[in-house]
Amino acid sequence: MVVVARARTASCIIHGAMVVLLLWAWPVLAADDGFVPLDDLDPRRAWRITSVNVEGLDVLQRFLYVPKLQTQTRAWWVFWRARPDFQPGDLQADSVRLGRELHALGFYEAKTWPQVRILRPAGATDDDPGMVEGRIVVDLGERVKVCRLEIDFGALPIEEDGIRRLRKDFAIVVGQNFTESDYQGAAQQIVDYLGENGYAAATVQRNATVDVPRRCVNVSYQAIAGRLALFGDTSIDGLTEVSEGIVRNEIVYERGEVYDTRKVAETIRRLRGLRLFNIVRLVPEGIDENDEAPMRMSLTEG
DSSP, X not given: OEEEEEOOOOOOOOOHHHHHHHHHHHHHHXXXXXXXXXXXXXXXXXXXXXXXXXXXXXXXXXXXXXXXXXXXXXXXXXXXXXXXBOOHHHHHHHHHHHHHHHHHTTOTTOEEEEEEEEEEOOOSXXXXXXXXXXXXXXXXXXXXXXXXXXXXXXXXXXXXXXXXXXXXXXXXXTTSXXXXXXXXXXXHHHHHHHHHTTOTTOEEEEEEEEETTTTEEEEEEEEEOOOOOEEEEEEEEOOSSSOHHHHHTTOOOOTTSBOOHHHHHHHHHHHHHTTOEEEEEEEEXXXXXXXXXXXXXXEEEO
């Protein structure tokens, strides 16, 4: 069974020359306030840095990204300490990393430029370092949206009610913004859905084709269900003080029942509810010749 959804996209006219001019001019205009491209800084000189900011993002985005920058600056509450040494490669790496993270959020047109403003020129020796202020200028552009979604279950007898239930909370929605986390999460939702219906070794092949000029992403998933499985024997590792009987009383499935990830999750929940274990893992170990999935439980007491 193949499930397909499409979004209507309106055609628009883009003045290519104007777009190219704006993209070319952005870093130049941003440098009018004394900031220059990072490459203009003399790497043979010693430099220290006062602060690093990210411009072109809203308040929430800056709050999320600025603390993750690797470029070291002095915290305001230790004002008596010397300013840290500035490594231009760190700011360059931060700029590249920020660009990748924005792409993962669906901003495939996003561009970043690392820049510095020289507050004090560097002397001839390392004992007389210069002082700079750093920033990363961001041009987000427009986010891409999901324009087409296809889920291929092959010859599996998937009921319409099951499809509706899966699609109700599906992470990928036609017409909504595309993010890589949703794209990966939706694949796991399909695996979980198949696991609820007996397919213990299910996998999913996924594909996303991004059309940046149209700001569209076509997403497809192909489910590879594998064999229908039954619960097999459950082995338990890691017990020292707790008796095995206490653990087995919390297992909600029985050998020979159709495999169901919901029963696996419920067993884990009940074991954690005992407050006897720091770590609880319960996973199938393949499917044997009897179409049974032996279960392995790993516990850490504490």
